[in-house]
Amino acid sequence: MQEMKSSTNKLLDDAAETLHQAANESVEINTIIKEGDPADQILRYAKDHAIDVIVIGSRGLDGVKGLMLGSVSHKVSQLSDCPVLIVH
Numbered sequence: 001m002q003e004m005k006s007s008t009n010k011l012l013d014d015a016a017e018t019l020h021q022a023a024n025e026s027v028e029i030n031t032i033i034k035e036g037d038p039a040d041q042i043l044r045y046a047k048d049h050a051i052d053v054i055v056i057g058s059r060g061l062d063g064v065k066g067l068m069l070g071s072v073s074h075k076v077s078q079l080s081d082c083p084v085l086i087v088h
């Protein structure tokens with residue numbers, strides 16, 4: 001669990017750094033880690049924080065090649081109250 005948390009932190013730090021370099025200074029970058037079903041956690045966070053739009057990948061790291069959407073992006077796009085932008 002400890003190992004998973006530190007590798008997840010490293011992953012998020014790298015992603016934040018990439019965003020930081022690409023974005024202009026007025027953009028605030030936050031990273032958070034949640035435990036649980038990814039789609040449920042994303043949907044709950046968006047609802048609780050009145051998020052305007054969810055940007056999500058079409059596929060992740062686990063999926064079967066050839067399918068249009070992974071299970072997480074499918075569930076989020078089906079159940080979200082706000083618009084979802086799916087990046088291919």
Ligand SMILES: Nc1ncnc2c1ncn2[C@@H]1O[C@H](COP(=O)(O)OP(=O)(O)OP(=O)(O)O)[C@@H](O)[C@H]1O
Nearest residue numbers: 038056057058059060061062063064070071072073
């Ligand atoms: N654990 C996660 N935390 C945050 N975002 C996630 C997570 N899992 C998936 N996502 C998001 O959902 C997108 C699609 O991934 P998804 O898991 O749905 O597809 P997959 O891995 O190809 O297939 P599956 O997991 O259904 O076998 C990812 O690009 C990412 O944006």
Ligand SMILES: [Mg+2]
Nearest residue numbers: 060061062070
């Ligand atoms: Mg996946």
